[in-house]
Amino acid sequence: MEIQTLLKIQKLDLEMDDLKARARAIPRESAQLDTELSDARNALNAAHTQLKDLEKQQRHEEGVLADKTELLKKYDAQLFAVKTNKEYKAILAEMDVVKAEMSSTEDRILELMTDIDLVREQLKSAEKTLRDEEVTVQGTKRQLETELAEVTQKLGEREQQKRALIPTVDEELYELYEKIRKAKKNGPGIVPVKNDSCGGCYMQVPPQVVNEVIGGDRLIMCQSCSRVLYWEENVKE
Numbered sequence: 001m002e003i004q005t006l007l008k009i010q011k012l013d014l015e016m017d018d019l020k021a022r023a024r025a026i027p028r029e030s031a032q033l034d035t036e037l038s039d040a041r042n043a044l045n046a047a048h049t050q051l052k053d054l055e056k057q058q059r060h061e062e063g064v065l066a067d068k069t070e071l072l073k074k075y076d077a078q079l080f081a082v083k084t085n086k087e088y089k090a091i092l093a094e095m096d097v098v099k100a101e102m103s104s105t106e107d108r109i110l111e112l113m114t115d116i117d118l119v120r121e122q123l124k125s126a127e128k129t130l131r132d133e134e135v136t137v138q139g140t141k142r143q144l145e146t147e148l149a150e151v152t153q154k155l156g157e158r159e160q161q162k163r164a165l166i167p168t169v170d171e172e173l174y175e176l177y178e179k180i181r182k183a184k185k186n187g188p189g190i191v192p193v194k195n196d197s198c199g200g201c202y203m204q205v206p207p208q209v210v211n212e213v214i215g216g217d218r219l220i221m222c223q224s225c226s227r228v229l230y231w232e233e234n235v236k237e
Contacts, residue, residue: 003190003216003228004235005169006177010190012162017186019155026148033137033144040133044126051119058112061105068102173219180227190228201225 075095082088166174180189184200191199193213198205203224205213213220216234221227 009165012158016158019151023151026144037137040130044130047123047126054116061109065105072098192232198222200227
């Protein structure tokens with residue numbers, strides 16, 4: 001019976017639909033892995049950049065502190081050279097300003113040192129994350145490559161099986177089947193009648209039509225979805 005052969009073709013088509021969907025998904029999954037790896041590298045680079053910036057700021061503040069220290073020594077030496085009380089008080093005032101600035105600079109240096117320690121920990125974590133991510137991505141991509149090769153092989157096998165079956169089916173029937181599948185976006189074009197309902201759209205099939213499907217004398221299509229209907233008992237081998 002041609003309907004049995006067409007069901008075999010449909011089984012191959014549905015399997016190929018799944019295989020093609022998987023073949024399309026694998027490159028996307030591989031690209032997503034690359035994105036995740038890139039994100040891990042970017043996080044590491046950002047931590048490196050942040051650490052360099054903080055260390056640069058620390059060196060700058062340490063330079064400022066060193067300059068203030070030298071200036072304070074200069075003022076201190078000047079105290080012994082002044083001749084008036086007014087000059088003495090003026091230098092002391094300047095020294096107080098410098099000491100206040102030095103205190104603020106020292107506070108900034110301490111804050112920077114704390115930030116640097118924190119970023120160094122973040123850097124270690126980012127390095128470990130990247131190493132782990134590289135191992136995971138490499139392993140997963142190898143698996144995906146193997147799977148894609150297997151999927152491609154299975155697709156070829158099923159396509160070959162389908163080509164062998166097509167000549168054994170009436171040309172008009174096969175064209176109708178393909179037309180239905182295209183209309184249903186590659187879903188099943190031939191469906192069984194179950195519980196007096198269409199196995200494709202699940203709409204109720206009139207009793208007279210059910211009897212005609214059971215009889216199997218001619219091609220019957222669902223009045224709701226236009227799929228070809230069959231009775232499972234008629235196609236059992």
